[in-house]
Amino acid sequence: MINSRKQRQIRRNSYYEKIDVYEHMGEILKGVKSGVLVTGKADDRVNSMTISWGMVGIEWAKPVFVTFIRESRFTRSLIEKNGEFTVNIPVDDSAKKILAFCGSKSGRDVDKAKELGLTYEEPETISVPGIKELPLTLECRVVYKQTQDISAMTKEDQGKFYPQNVDSTFTGSNRDTHVAYYGEIVNAYIIED
Numbered sequence: 067m068i069n070s071r072k073q074r075q076i077r078r079n080s081y082y083e084k085i086d087v088y089e090h091m092g093e094i095l096k097g098v099k100s101g102v103l104v105t106g107k108a109d110d111r112v113n114s115m116t117i118s119w120g121m122v123g124i125e126w127a128k129p130v131f132v133t134f135i136r137e138s139r140f141t142r143s144l145i146e147k148n149g150e151f152t153v154n155i156p157v158d159d160s161a162k163k164i165l166a167f168c169g170s171k172s173g174r175d176v177d178k179a180k181e182l183g184l185t186y187e188e189p190e191t192i193s194v195p196g197i198k199e200l201p202l203t204l205e206c207r208v209v210y211k212q213t214q215d216i217s218a219m220t221k222e223d224q225g226k227f228y229p230q231n232v233d234s235t236f237t238g239s240n241r242d243t244h245v246a247y248y249g250e251i252v253n254a255y256i257i258e259d
Contacts (some may be wrong), residue, residue: 085202097202120132133247152194
């Protein structure tokens with residue numbers, strides 16, 4: 067999995083094994099399909115939320131990760147303030163409990179890291195930490211954002227994903243749309259002990 071020609075760096079108590087995003091696209095997309103965390107930080111608050119909608123690719127000759135976050139989500143407010151986020155991807159099945167918890171609780175109401183015992187690792191390039199328990203880490207800086215337009219969607223997707231019957235302040239809300247955040251991947255690594 068790790069190419070030996072990649073650099074090793076020590077941060078706190080962990081090693082950061084630099085990776086080439088393009089060599090790991092399959093792993094990244096497989097992770098997104100199963101669930102990954104997007105983490106934001108602003109005003110000394112850090113929060114992670116589970117996502118399973120995302121893309122990785124190239125935009126403006128830069129590697130980007132695109133995440134889609136509903137307008138009402140707490141993590142979205144952190145990304146709006148800071149303009150940075152990390153994508154935290156598990157490398158095995160050990161993070162299922164973390165993903166389930168972070169996908170069902172709001173950071174407005176609970177400190178997820180404290181509840182789960184998550185280990186935040188100091189980032190190298192941006193201000194948002196990685197998470198040791200989900201070690202494949204993408205550090206991203208927002209280069210573009212776009213609120214989705216319901217009227218431009220198919221009727222089928224409108225009915226399935228935006229039926230407008232659950233208030234936007236609750237988990238499972240569907241009265242608000244998603245904002246697409248294009249994050250330039252400015253650093254990528256695997257956190258190791």
